[in-house]
Amino acid sequence: xxxxxxxxxxxxxxxxxxxxxxxxxxxxxxxxxxxxxxxxxxxxxxxxxxxxxxxxxxxxxxxxxxxxxxxxxxxxxxxxxxxxxxxxxxxxxxxxxxxxxxxxxxxxxxxxxxxxxxxxxxxxxxxxxxxxxxxxxxxxxxxxxxxxxxxxxxxxxxxxxxxxxxxxxxxxxxxxxxxxxxxxxxxxxxxxxxxxxxxxxxxxxxxxxxxxxxxxxxxxxxxxxxxxxxxxxxxxxxxxxxxxxxxxxxxxxxxxxxxxxxxxxxxxxxxxxxxxxxxxxxxxxxxxxxxxxxxxxxxxxxxxxxxxxxxxxxxxxxxxxxxxxxxxxxxxxxxxxxxxxxxxxxxxxxxxxxxxxxxxxxxxxxxxxxxxxxxxxxxxxxxxxxxxxxxxxxxxxxxxxxxxxxxxxxxxxxxxxxxxxxxxxxxxxxxxxxxxxxxxxxxxxxxxxxxxxxxxxxxxxxxxxxxxxxxxxxxxxxxxxxxxxxxxxxxxxxxxxxxxxxxxxxxxxxxxxxxxxxxxxxxxxxxxxxxxxxxxxxxxxxxxxxxxxxxxxxxxxxxxxxxxxxxxxxxxxxxxxxxxxxxxxxxxxxxxxxxxxxxxxxxxxxxxxxxxxxxxxxxxxxxxxxxxxxxxxxxxxxxxxxxxxxxxxxxxxxxxxxxxxxxxxxxxxxxxxxxxxxxxxxxxx
Numbered sequence: 001x002x003x004x005x006x007x008x009x010x011x012x013x014x015x016x017x018x019x020x021x022x023x024x025x026x027x028x029x030x031x032x033x034x035x036x037x038x039x040x041x042x043x044x045x046x047x048x049x050x051x052x053x054x055x056x057x058x059x060x061x062x063x064x065x066x067x068x069x070x071x072x073x074x075x076x077x078x079x080x081x082x083x084x085x086x087x088x089x090x091x092x093x094x095x096x097x098x099x100x101x102x103x104x105x106x107x108x109x110x111x112x113x114x115x116x117x118x119x120x121x122x123x124x125x126x127x128x129x130x131x132x133x134x135x136x137x138x139x140x141x142x143x144x145x146x147x148x149x150x151x152x153x154x155x156x157x158x159x160x161x162x163x164x165x166x167x168x169x170x171x172x173x174x175x176x177x178x179x180x181x182x183x184x185x186x187x188x189x190x191x192x193x194x195x196x197x198x199x200x201x202x203x204x205x206x207x208x209x210x211x212x213x214x215x216x217x218x219x220x221x222x223x224x225x226x227x228x229x230x231x232x233x234x235x236x237x238x239x240x241x242x243x244x245x246x247x248x249x250x251x252x253x254x255x256x257x258x259x260x261x262x263x264x265x266x267x268x269x270x271x272x273x274x275x276x277x278x279x280x281x282x283x284x285x286x287x288x289x290x291x292x293x294x295x296x297x298x299x300x301x302x303x304x305x306x307x308x309x310x311x312x313x314x315x316x317x318x319x320x321x322x323x324x325x326x327x328x329x330x331x332x333x334x335x336x337x338x339x340x341x342x343x344x345x346x347x348x349x350x351x352x353x354x355x356x357x358x359x360x361x362x363x364x365x366x367x368x369x370x371x372x373x374x375x376x377x378x379x380x381x382x383x384x385x386x387x388x389x390x391x392x393x394x395x396x397x398x399x400x401x402x403x404x405x406x407x408x409x410x411x412x413x414x415x416x417x418x419x420x421x422x423x424x425x426x427x428x429x430x431x432x433x434x435x436x437x438x439x440x441x442x443x444x445x446x447x448x449x450x451x452x453x454x455x456x457x458x459x460x461x462x463x464x465x466x467x468x469x470x471x472x473x474x475x476x477x478x479x480x481x482x483x484x485x486x487x488x489x490x491x492x493x494x495x496x497x498x499x500x501x502x503x504x505x506x507x508x509x510x511x512x513x514x515x516x517x518x519x520x521x522x523x524x525x526x527x528x529x530x531x532x533x534x535x536x537x538x539x540x541x542x543x544x545x546x547x548x549x550x551x552x553x554x555x556x557x558x559x560x561x562x563x564x565x566x567x568x569x570x571x572x573x574x575x576x577x578x579x580x581x582x583x584x585x586x587x588x589x590x591x592x593x594x595x596x597x598x599x600x601x602x603x604x605x606x607x608x609x610x611x612x613x614x615x616x617x618x619x620x621x622x623x624x625x626x627x628x629x630x631x632x633x634x635x636x637x638x639x640x641x642x643x644x645x646x647x648x649x650x651x652x653x654x655x656x657x658x659x660x661x662x663x664x665x666x667x668x669x670x671x672x673x674x675x676x677x678x679x680x681x682x683x684x685x
Contacts, residue, residue: 080284084355088276089307091155091171093198094180095188095550099210103180103249104143104156110252110265111145111343138452140166140293142305142357144341147269153341153357157194162449165428167194168386169292169368173307173357176204176276179226183209183217183246184517186225189488189552192233199235205242206275208268212258213248216517219258243275279307281354286377287311287319289358291370292384294425300337300361304372307357309381311374313338314351320378321363323370330378336362368427386427389443390483390529390553393450393652394467395419397438398662400671401576401602406664407463412438415464418457429453443472445553447533451649458648458663466661467673469652471530474556481556483529486511488522489539491547496521498542506531507560528560529553534653566656569615571608572672573601577621584640587618593643594670595620606659606670609644615672646670 092100144153155174157167171177177198181187187195198205207226209219223244230240245268246261247254254268255261293305313319315338322330339346339359352358366372369383397403397412404410409418419431419440429450430443444450447469454466473482487508491499500510500523508527516522532551539547571591581597593608601607601620610616646654648668651661658676662669 080282081280082283084279084281084353086149087151087153087279087355088176088272089153089155089174089279089355089357090176090178090272090276091157091167091174091198092178092180093157093167093171093194094210095182095185095190096158098180098182098185098188098191099249100180101156103208103210103247104154106249106252107145107154107265107268108143111147138163138166140170142293142341142359144357145343147273150273151342151356152269152272162444162446163428165386165426165445168197169384169427171197171201171203172290172384173292174203175279176206176272178206178208178272179242180208180210181222181226183212183219183222184214185490186218186222187229189486189550192229193552195229196233199230199233199239202236202239204276205230205239206271207242207244208254209244209246209258210249212246212261213251213253217258218517219246243271245271279355281308282310283312283354285310285354286374286379287313287372288374288379288381289313289372290381290384291366291368291372294366294368295359297361302364302366303339303359303361304363304366305357305359306372308352308354310354312351312353313358313360313372315349318375320373320375321366321370322373322378322380323367324380324383325369327380330373331365332375333363333366333372335360367424384427387445387553388472389428389430389445390472391446391450391469391533392430392441392443392472393469394434395440395442396434396436396465396467396660398463398465398664399674400465400605400662400669402600402662402664402667402669404463406666408461408665410463415462416440418460418462422453426453446529446551447652448649451652454652454663455648458665461665463664466652466663468655468657468659469533471528471533473559476556479558482559484526484554484557484560485529485532485551486554487525487527487532487549487551489525489547489549490516490520490522491543493519493521495543495547496523499523499539499547502535502538502542503527503531506535506563506565526554528557528563530565531560531563534565537650537653566654567613569610569613570606570656570659570670570672571610572615572617573603573605573607573621574617574619575621576602579607579620580623581640582624583618583620583622587620588641590616590618593620593641594646596643597640602671604672604674606672609654 092104094100138158140155140157142153142155144151146152153174155170157170179191179195179198181191195205207223209222211217212219227240230242245254245256246258247265247268248261252265253261253263254265256267288309288311289306290309291304291306295303295305297303313335315335318332318334320330321333337360338349338352340349340352340356341347341359346359363372371380373379395415397415398407398410409415419442423429423431428445432441432443434440442450442453444453450469457464471482473480475481487503489499496513503510503525506527508525508531510523511526512524514522536549539549568591571587571593577600579595579597579599579601584593584595584597587593587608591608591611595601595607607618607620646668648661648663651668651670655661655670658673659670660673662671
């Protein structure tokens with residue numbers, strides 16, 4: 001297998017001649033990259049790597065020898081620095097659905113974290129109900145395994161672009177990352193986002209080509225594409241020499257070549273221990289720990305999670321809390337309990353030394369980005385910075401005729417307190433006062449980011465209303481600009497024309513069109529975030545459910561102009577009551593219904609999508625008069641069409657500027673906004 005084409009290597013970097021040039025290290029030129037290993041000066045590579053008879057293995061061998069001779073940090077350094085050889089801190093990053101959580105499951109099981117007879121669920125790290133239902137990781141989570149006496153702290157991160165704030169927070173705690181890339185899809189939009197964050201912090205990257213057992217796997221192309229991505233992101237020459245491991249997280253196997261997989265993940269563990277640098281710490285310096293995440297326990301209260309940068313933290317210790325955003329301002333607190341992550345559990349300890357990741361309780365007002373310091377030496381670390389939100393929604397008190405019937409928390413005070421709690425752990429979110437005292441403007445990375453918050457709130461018993469999603473504009477060089485995103489669509493060839501036409505209607509520009517695999521094509525668009533609102537369902541309709549779209553924020557650019565978001569109007573209930581089959585038989589001729597017989601509706605509720613532009617009021621509660629005499633042919637009835645039941649995500653994509661979503665623990669309804677100006681059924685612009 002040829003990982004890099006010769007022309008690519010010549011164009012991207014100068015010839016090395018087996019020499020490593022670093023400004024801070026004396027250059028040692030060896031006649032052969034394998035000579036130091038053969039002479040016994042270095043630790044030999046595992047047999048699985050030595051058996052690779054191709055250029056990729058040769059490149060990895062040279063990289064490992066260079067790492068051992070030049071890059072490996074000493075066990076003791078000047079200025080009181082020492083190296084924790086017994087610890088590795090890594091984060092697993094990837095595009096959504098590339099197998100991060102499944103691979104972590106296999107690493108936990110093979111590390112004998114669980115008993116042989118212990119029952120475990122799939123995707124062990126996806127601990128909350130929403131993650132299991134949607135099959136995605138929403139919150140970053142910590143765990144740890146032990147391999148040959150070395151503790152490996154693992155951080156499982158979300159893969160969806162809307163939850164990029166989770167990645168930006170926790171990546172500060174690690175010394176290196178495992179970049180998972182699907183063996184068929186290759187680098188995707190979120191791969192670029194998370195890799196850019198890792199390279200900006202100069203983190204060592206180990207590339208894992210996952211799902212190598214897929215029939216259509218193409219590892220040569222994946223590695224070439226990954227290298228090109230490194231170069232596009234401006235990675236240093238050293239970071240471009242990334243080690244590669246091939247794995248199947250489902251089967252729990254890995255190897256250094258696609259055809260040389262072992263029966264376990266030992267090659268992956270060996271690569272982590274060898275390639276990820278152990279933390280260099282200052283054990284004798286004053287205590288410093290940056291709070292990178294927040295957890296909550298009903299008994300222990302708020303739990304701060306972070307990595308001890310210097311010094312030692314102890315249970316019962318009185319500490320100072322400060323922030324780089326508020327210089328000179330400190331407060332004190334006392335650590336009630338102290339924990340470390342070990343074998344998929346939080347284990348209580350008395351002290352934690354620098355270099356390790358820990359969790360602590362007892363500080364009720366701790367916030368993400370604050371620094372826990374020694375009491376007599378309050379020196380704040382740089383706070384965590386995340387990218388700004390791009391989409392906002394208005395949260396309001398429910399004012400529908402059914403208000404207060406299904407929810408437990410219904411007042412503006414309840415909603416505000418819940419949003420304030422969310423701000424404490426969600427750095428990528430913003431909350432501002434709305435136009436009225438009972439409304440709040442909530443901003444996030446995308447509709448999914450805000451949709452997860454809404455779904456969590458309704459499951460907790462909250463009842464409220466949501467306005468339509470709107471993009472956040474800003475002024476750049478005196479021009480009004482809006483966010484633009486890169487959209488990549490994988491679709492069968494026969495639907496390429498329909499997809500291009502759909503994006504053109506929303507002023508999307510096609511940037512690239514390349515053949516993918518098995519008769520599919522990959523199309524890349526540049527489109528305003530505003531044009532993506534409500535596009536998912538339209539794309540699924542145009543491609544018969546076969547189109548897959550992924551997006552990534554690109555830039556702020558001048559406003560694209562007017563965009564027609566929805567062509568169809570809504571069918572609006574004429575009166576309050578119970579939906580009847582008799583009324584639906586006639587109403588369904590006007591469009592697609594959202595309700596079934598027996599549902600309770602109220603005046604002004606959207607009960608269907610009109611087949612034409614503009615809204616239409618209909619009576620879906622009309623009952624057949626019992627006094628009518630039966631006439632010939634009256635028993636012949638038209639069957640009722642299956643209604644389109646609108647879930648939360650569907651409702652948020654559907655609504656227009658003059659509509660809003662009523663959210664309760666039991667129901668999701670769409671209604672006309674009484675305070676909005678009627679726009680004659682026209683879509684968002």
